[in-house]
Amino acid sequence: MKKIILSVVTLAAITTFAQEKDSLQTKNVDEVVMTASRKKENIKEIPSSVTIVGEKQIQSQLTVNSDITSILQYTVPSLATSSGQTSNTGQTLRGRQVLVLIDGIPQSTPLRNGARDLRLIDPSVIERIEVIKGASSIYGNGADGGIINYITRKSNSDKKISGISQVGITGQPYGGTLGFRASQLLSGSFAKKFDYVASFAYERTGYMKDADGVNLSPTYSTAKMNNYNGMLKLGYNINDNQRIEASYIGYASKSDLNLGLKTGKYGLIPTIGEGEGKGLETTPQGTPRNHNFKVSYDNKNLWQGTALNVNLYLQDFRTVYGYSDTFLNGGQSNIISKKYGARVNLDTQLWNAKNSQGEVIYGVDFLNDQTVQKLEDGRYWTPDMDMTNIAPFMLVKIDLLKKLTIKGGLRYENMKVKVGDFNTLSTIKNDGTFTKSIFVTGGDLEYNALVANLGLRYNINPMINLFGSFSQAYSINELGRILRTSTSDTINNLETKPIIVNNYELGATGQITKWINYEITSYVSTSKLGATFIQSPDRALTIQRAPEVVYGVEGFVHFTPTRWINFGGSYSWMEGITSPKDDGDYSTKINNSRISAPKVLAYIQARPTQKLSVGLDMLHAFKQDRFDPNTKTGLYVYGEGEVPEYTVFNFKSSYEVNKNWKVSLGIENLFNTMYQPAIAWWAARDSDFNNSLGMRGTFMVEYKF
Known part of the structure; x- marks a missing residue:
């Protein structure tokens, strides 16, 4: 383990890095x-790597692709x-795995990871995206790799009403691909007391085709989709110190794609x-509902030196998958999840001197997560799972000489899961053998752990700021x-122990000159029992x-x-190793379903005139050849397929007609490159190719x- 940490730190010190930043927006360090930390803080005070995707970045990427997963791959x-x-x-x-939040409300379903959590909001309502990289327990279950928090827009206008209207069309140079999107945002305030934001966005996609004009696979397709x-x-x-806020954010997507599936041959x-017909599907694929309700109360001066924040929230989520024949008689499955939560945060100033200050953030979180996966005909694929999580926490933060920041905290996780009785589904395996359904008696599972974090950041001068941290995550994922x-x-009798991840991080960031800034980071994360x-x-x-x-290592460089x-x-760049027999032999690699290929993001953005902005983004994914196929069959197993390298360019431009009107044009896959995701x-299956x-x-x- 020591050799691994030392090798990563050494590699971080000699490698050139870069991070894509949308250009010609004001750089705000x-x-x-x-x-x-669940409170507002300067990015210079955070002893770990953080990526902030700002509003201008999001809007610029939106002109290329409204899919939030695409926006994230070009910015993180x-x-x-x-x-x-x-x-x-x-x-x-x-x-x-990452924990996805919308304004702090958890969207992920770690009890049964449905892999739909990233794509549950329209980019038009996002003010910024905050990505906290590395294991974190600060928001509870599921943040093994970090947190992605979509922060929605707020009212910044003194007008009673102001707004942004957007209308757009999308299309490919082939028939049937025309799509349409429209969004309307309204915001305002009254008498410096009341403020509001209201938004509605709708998108209708056309057929999605490859570089040769052939329809992409209908499995998990975003084609012919209605998104709301x-x-x-x-x-x-209430007064200068107190504020109350209530919000609702809803998202829905439904597909009416009527293409048949023609399975290819891997590689x-x-x-x-092709053709027509939904096959045996009876319910449209997509996410028919994702409702988020939140009420928050803030008091900046509950008593002298102490601020209070209370959040109450509810999330109601359902997603529908396509037809599957992996179980007897086949069918479509749903993941249904409801979360009820409350967070109480107290922030007490310990001291506030001229060149130093100290504070303690403390409170308790409550979360009830009810998740189940059921088939459309009522059969249970998973049992009902009802998790209650109560977690008190405390974080101490000390700033010295306006240069040194020390942060350390503890969180006690207490999770109880009630599992209902259920019958497993009968299955027919690929070798033709039949597995009968069995009755499984449910019961109560309980998990307890004390997790910690400790970080230090030393801002030596504008050119070099050093940071290092240790953080833990605790989850019962999958x-x-x-x-x-x-x-x-x-x-x-099942192995259901939680995943405890220890994350170690070391990095440096700074501004070499007025027009060059950078960050370089190395990390190691360990878990005694992964998944x-x-x-x-x-x-x-x-x-x-x-x-x-x-x-792994990562970083960015930015020139202006x-x-x-x-x-x-x-x-x-990253690597992952495991010891399947738990014998200390880490010669086995974690497969490519988790360990992604090295990635380079590059961009250039110019404003040749005051009104015109043009830019080019590049994504290059390197070749990933980490496993050998079976010597007898020549086939790869799931997760181990060799991934070729590819490079994609996106073009984006905008022209400000006047202070009110703007037009924009974006082209995804500018050179019509033929490649595969x-x-x-790595899935190494015909149906996924x-x-x-x-x-x-x-x-x-x-x-x-």
Whole structure:
């Protein structure tokens, strides 16, 4: 382990890095971050790597592709590339699962990871995206690789009403691909007491085709999809110190794609959509509901030196998958999840001197997560799982001489899961053997742990700021999948222990000159009992629970030589190893379903005139050849397929007609490159071998008032 940590730190010191930043927006090195400590703090005070995707970045990327998974793959270095589908399977952060939030409300379903959590909001309502990289327990279950928090827009206008209207069309140079999107945002305030934000967005996509004009696979397809997003946020300032806010954010997506499936041949012939017919599907694929309700109360001066924040929230989620024949009589499955939560945060100033200050943040979190996976005909694929999580926490933060920041905290996790009785589904394996349904007696599972974090940041001078941290995450990820493949008649005989991740990070950031800034980071994360999908001899997928180590490097460099141009890029690399027999032999690699290929992001953005902005983004994914095929069959098993390298360019431009009107044009896959997403290769299955989207343009008109 020591050798691994030393090798990563050494590699970090000699490698050139870059991170994609949308250009020609004002660089704000003092950006406020809320996610890292659940309170507003200067980014210079955070002793770990954080990526902030700002509003201008999001809007610029929106002119190319409205899919949030695509926006993230171009802006977050250590996030794996998108599959281009409704599922974000394989899009891990630093080789581990990520916890997705909307304004702090958890969207992920870690009890049964449905891989739909990244794509549950329209980018038009997002003010910024805060990505906290590395294991974190600050928001509870599921943040093994970090946190992605979508922060929605708030009212910043003194007008009673102001707004942004957007209308756009999308299309490819082939018939039937025309799509349409429209969004309306309204905001305002009254008498400095009441403020509001209201938004509605709708998008209708056309057929999605590859570089040769052939329909992409209908499995998890985003084609012929109706996407809806609504938001209403109401705030009232009781006085200078107190504020109450209530919000609702809703998202829905439904597909009416009527293509048949023509399965290809792995590595040779892509799986495509052709003809007509939905096959045996009776319910449209997609996410028919994702409702988020939140009420918050803030008091900046509860008593002298202490501030209070209370959040109450509810999330109601359902997603529908396509037809599957992996179980007897086949069918479509749903993941249904409801979360009820409350967070109480207290922030007490310990002292506040001229050159130093100290504070303690403390409180308690309550979360009830009810998740189940059921078939449309009522059969249970997983049992009902009802988790209650109560977690008190405390974080101490000390700033000395305006240079040194020390942060350390503890969180006590107490999780209780009630598992209902259920019958497993009868299955027919690939080798033709039949597995009968068995009755499994449910029961109560209880998990307790004390997790910690400790970080230090030393801002030596503008050119170099050093940071290092240790953080832990605690989760019971994929409990449902473990239970649904049970071969025991009682859950007490199953391996359902939680995943505890220890994350170590060391990095440096700074501004070399007024026009060059950079960050370089190395990390190692370990877990005594991880969770990885592997393929059994009969080619069925099972979950391997074994000790793991994931390590990597990442960083960015950003150049702004003049006011009218900037450019830069990012690099990320990772590796993962495991000891399946828990014997200390870490010679086995974690497969490619979690460990993504090295990735380079690069960009250039220019403003040749005051009104015109043009830019080019590049994504290069390197070749990933980490495993050998079976010597007898020549086939790869799931997760181990060799992934070829590919490079994609996106063009984006905008022209400000006047202070109210703006038009923009974006072209995705500018050179119409034929390639396949990484999952098509590493999954090593005929049905998953599909091409990526060919060239696609977006034209948008925007009106601000």
